[in-house]
Amino acid sequence: MDVITGATGHLGNLIVEQLLERRPAAEVGVSVRDVTKAGALAARGVRVRAGDFTDPASLEHAFEGARRVLVVSAAIRGEGAVAANLAALDAARAAGAERILYTSHQAASRDSLFAAQPTHAATEDHLAGLGVPFTALRNGFYASTLEFLTAGAVQTGQLAAPADGPVSWTAHADLAEAAAVALTEDGVLDGVTPPLTAPEMLDLEQVAAVLSELTGRTVTRVVVPDDPWRQSAVERGMPPAAADFTLGLYRAARRGEFAVTDPTLEAVIGHRPTSARSVLAALVRG
Numbered sequence: 001m002d003v004i005t006g007a008t009g010h011l012g013n014l015i016v017e018q019l020l021e022r023r024p025a026a027e028v029g030v031s032v033r034d035v036t037k038a039g040a041l042a043a044r045g046v047r048v049r050a051g052d053f054t055d056p057a058s059l060e061h062a063f064e065g066a067r068r069v070l071v072v073s074a075a076i077r078g079e080g081a082v083a084a085n086l087a088a089l090d091a092a093r094a095a096g097a098e099r100i101l102y103t104s105h106q107a108a109s110r111d112s113l114f115a116a117q118p119t120h121a122a123t124e125d126h127l128a129g130l131g132v133p134f135t136a137l138r139n140g141f142y143a144s145t146l147e148f149l150t151a152g153a154v155q156t157g158q159l160a161a162p163a164d165g166p167v168s169w170t171a172h173a174d175l176a177e178a179a180a181v182a183l184t185e186d187g188v189l190d191g192v193t194p195p196l197t198a199p200e201m202l203d204l205e206q207v208a209a210v211l212s213e214l215t216g217r218t219v220t221r222v223v224v225p226d227d228p229w230r231q232s233a234v235e236r237g238m239p240p241a242a243a244d245f246t247l248g249l250y251r252a253a254r255r256g257e258f259a260v261t262d263p264t265l266e267a268v269i270g271h272r273p274t275s276a277r278s279v280l281a282a283l284v285r286g
Contacts, residue, residue: 006072014176031062053084059091140170140197
């Protein structure tokens, strides 16, 4: 049985759907914090069990009998994120999993300016030391983030944000497909993968240009200094910790941490990944 965590989240749900195209439902299990949200999967024959990274004892039951476990990184910020991820990895090994997979990030690094990346780097290091075959899926930067970054830009005519840099925006659906391949096809993705990215990069000036082209309305990229941007974001209601987290994204981007593309994702899924332009077009259509 293959077990996927976080199956009611955006990425986890897409991975399960891709896996169900490749495996009978009886061979698929999910670990979720709230089993009531996974009723539709249970009705299709998927094994649904409660599992919470912050309650390691619950994972013993959730991972029971797992041949492979795919750990979707914990949706937690701060110091607790690493502990939660490591608890899930340790539980997967204790359950006897033959391979453990983890959804990491293309820019995983101990010295990244974006707070999520040191968490991924620490998790990768622990995973590599478990003595079990593993796959750390270095997912490209999720293209869904563009919806947050461009909110209100078409209406106001301005994409106002701190200085940034190129990002290889990558669709969840393509990454979910790659994860399903890694779960079901031996030898395709082993160890720490190359960056699993779409083939193009866009910075926010280019994003503004694409929005202008798609809508027929001029969207101008306006660079806002870091501190005034943070102050404004907090005044608009963003929690200070979230503002700091987001500011780290911009700082990492302008340092070039996300300025990489790689052909591996296209080779694994067998088709050209979704472009950032397509993602923006879908956002414009609503």
